[in-house]
Amino acid sequence: MSERLRIALTKGRLQDQSVELFEAMGLDCTPVRHPGRRLVHAIPNYPLDAVLAKAPDVITYVEHGVCDLGIAGKDTILEQGKSFYEVLDLGFGKCRFALAVKQGTDFYGTYKTRRIATKYPNVARKFFEEKGMDVSIIKIEGSVELAPILDLADAIVDIVETGVTLRENGLIPIEDVAQVSARLIVNTASMKLHKAVIDDFISRCEQELERRR
């Protein structure tokens, strides 16, 4: 196989689990585990080069076709819109994407326009649009839990891993927005132009996912 594929992996927690998945598929991931100063990591025993990026950038690289494949969380995919193929749910990186409100408040029982703090303004807007509810959305970059404490917002839309952080800050999740996990995404043109190699990669992924079930 002379064609090499390029995959963008989301840095951090998803990165480790992606590498574990690849190793279980038989890929030698030593270059990714010991990156040094390199930015592109060539897998020695498979026609694949890996780059590491922040989640939204993974999507950008795949959409533009500079990476053929990518692994990103469903939360980022929902927020960024999509013009790529989302082929597999990789089953790891699972968490809830939830609406959480201040403990002891009645979120829906008022005519006052609610203020929502979130890192995911598009997801939050769509969620409340579907409910036919007007809310004002405030984009927060860091710890979203802070906004209700400071009385900037009535509720937050955010990912919830254990719920501990929320509880400690007097917030309780009241509704799920979506189920989040890591997804394998593929550029639309690459899928067609490099079908054989991509098919092989996807089926290896599927076999490993099947084994894990």
Next chain:
Amino acid sequence: MAYAINTPEGTRDRLFAECRERRQVQTALTTLFQRRSYAEVSTPEVEFYDLFLQSGNPMPQESMLKIIDRSGKIMVMRPDCTTPIARVAATKLKAVPLPQRLYYDQTVFRSGQEHKGGSSEIAQCGVELIGAAGRKADLEMVAMAVDALRACGLKQFHIELGHVGFFRDLAGRMDMPAEAMEQMRVLIEGKNFAALGDMLEPYAGQSASTALRRLSRLFGGAEVLDEAERLTGGSSALTYLRKLYTELAQAGYGAYIRFDMGLVHQIDYYTGVVFRGYVEGAGDAVLSGGRYDRLVEAFGRRAPATGFAVDVDAVAGCLPSREPPRVKFLVHFGGGELSRALKAVDEHAVGTCELSPCENLDETERLAREKGAGAVLVLEKGTERVVQL
């Protein structure tokens, strides 16, 4: 006011090479279209918003650039070329016998998402064959799609065919609420293998469900048609695609043709064969088209039609860049020598020789050195000499 000297997001100035490459693609395409007897039409850059609403073209409102005119009507910058041409075919060309072969070379405007690197101005060259239904018209169009990309100088590309009837037929065999049907279509369009499987789990007993589950993977060479046949027991859409393929292969187009049975985008707009062109080097389809038999009727004239558009800049971006011509000569000319000077410029290869505007030879030589030209041609008092630098 500092922003005023920059171009708005999504737009840009194109200089030299970009213009040359764009023009090269446009010339290649329009030459081919003319040779196949297509006639050029040009429609306004601004149209009524309601035109696109009436057309049934599923373009989202937020992707159109809008202007409010003096009477308060909403206008849009042309977001697509086919709808205005369908309007023309149904109105101005009403009395003209069908079929009509039309082509365009125009810009469409779409407001993309911010900071995505997309362009709001998209140069498109495309064709519409209006008033012709059936296999021969589809063959003409698909063959021209291949020839169009070939004419641009591309080598590694595919034209991928699908047929909306294939999905419609399968979906029709399912007992499924409309909402679930749309959810399923979206999953097939997005090739969301796993989610599609899960979604169809409760419908596993129904006859078409196995085929639908496979649908997002049914793309590739002609072997896809065989697998689709096995899975579905055949359908008229499949038979039709196979016929098209046989004839295209006979005509030497086979190597370029691929299939994607999961091509189910804009299913209410397209009515038959749909196709897309993919090129090594472009992250998305560079050519897209298909059969839209109901569009012209939306403007009052029944006329089946098919066509495609090429994204000119996307194609230009896939071509190897060529060296621009370099200036080799400057012409320094004295009084009464204008005609000889111009003749000298016109006789040299394009872009290699230009007039010097300087009054004395020293200045001309300095200018020639600045431009990297190797020589100055001096025309004075009926004589001619070359100063090498």
